[in-house]
Amino acid sequence: MPAATTARDHLHDHREGPDPNMSDNGPVQIRCPVLNVRRVDAYVAITVVAPGVAERFRSGQFVSVGVGGDHSSTLLRRPFAVHDVKADYGGTIEFLFSVEGTGTAWLAERRSRDLLDLVGPLGRPFPLPRDPVNCVLVGGGSGAAPLFPLAQSLRRRGCRVDFVLGAASADGVLNAITARRLAETATFTTDDGSFGTRGRVTDVLGTVVREGRSDAVYACGPMPMLRSVTAVAENHDLPVQVSVEETMACGTGICMTCVIPVVGGDGITRMVRSCVDGPVFRGERVRFDDVGSIPFDALGAPGWKGAGGRGVEQDRDIA
């Protein structure tokens, strides 16, 4: 891990302060009307009237939405990053998704004035720089969604914003036009070369960072992408904030299913909850290579020194 730099000091980390979820900015659960459902590139975007959520929202937070109605056999909420927040109708938020299962298929069939059960805003937001520094925002596929409100927040603070957006092919690149409008530069990559540069976001990131004289990197998308973006940022000695995507049941911090290994300020790795301890983390703190496992040196891992060997029996435990 590189030593702290001046640029790094610009990134004020809200997490040193009190937990935002415990304040008046904590989440609310509301039944909110759908304003509209539209296609955005390869995705479906739903805008809901949700004043309580919109006014509390900070970039990087997400919402969770009940699917299938009150008596649905699909019990679990679906988590979505917030893509846009507007002051219309007292406050609206937009989230977007691709239709992948029964839950998202049901959501895609919603129409204006249907009611959705929504909880939010959830999770810790992106820390914002105190000073007008240069920021590069890197997104993969629909994972780029939370970068748009972030770009607006950064612009309001006088930051330079450069976008790097990637996807498998052209229709997966989210909101290219908006990205061009919001940012100083917008660079696009596709795996198949159907739009922008053929390749991955990390193939062009180094150039964007150098040309934009970037001071900080924000990234959002699949875990392998976040890992390589973090590596590029570290090579340039830049602070990097990543927003992770992990399967979760509750989104509120109680189910303990969305955990990933993250190194704390004390150097100890803990299995932390993506939903409330994240989804935004400092990239260099996430142990990307160990996601999906329990690293042997994680707090409370089997054989962990403090456990006195008792932990080894836990691998059969299902309760």
Place this chain on the structure above:
Amino acid sequence: MGALELPNPVVTAAGCAGAGRELAQFFDISSLGAVTTKSVMLEPHAGRPAPRMAETPSGMLSTTGMQGPGLDVLLQRDLPWLCSRGGRAIVSVAGAGVAEFGELARRLSEAEGVSAVEVNLSCPDPASSSGRTFADDPERAEEVLETVRSQARSELPVLAKLAGDVPDVVELAGACVDAGADGLSMINTLRGMAVDTRTLRPAVAGGLGGLSGPAVRPIAVGCVYRVHEALPEVPIIGMGGVRTGEDALEFMAAGASAVAVGTVNFSDPSAGARVLREFTEALEVRGFTRAADLVGAAHRTGPRG
């Protein structure tokens, strides 16, 4: 509930409410009968690798592997917080062996703000080579309960958390009561599996997971009914797929004296308060003045009412 005094019969189920802090963002947790805290072990445990969860019809399959910060953190951070909010704590304990259960009970007996100890018998028994839990063997469950009872302060109510997927839940319940359990919590998640049909691998790490949610409710209600029939004097906290006040009513009619809200907390963080409100309304509609009058109603013969 026997030795355990609760202001109302709706509590949270262990592992489905943390220590109340997260749900307190959505409603006043002191309005609940109690918060049953996530099963605690003596030391921190990192739990199971991901994926830990799969959605199933009307339920979910999960396996967190007892991830938790250990007893010290519960005693120093979580319990004082819950008490400061006016909440009551039923502390669920999980031991890697009989001795650990005893040690947990002993240390909780010295702690402030513990309304009851709930013994999670669905922990793997280190004496078993085939992955059996303490709940799978009534004799082992009895040993655990005897140890907990002997280590716990005599006024501290001890509840045994029973599994529903055992050959004879009535025998298991009887063994726990004989060993000194003051009440029973039932049921825990049921062992099940989902296979990811893309990868042809179990959908949760390690294969088996615990099934919870409305999918298990008829099994849970059946267990409560049978145990209440055999042991009518023993208070039961009924749980397994409670989603509405009507569901709570169902458990109490089957013989439960209180009801725990579990997995629905994940999908509806306001569920605790909502279920209590709906349950109160459902009682009124049926002309019951006290929840206690409803307990075991399904066992009575003759016309209802």
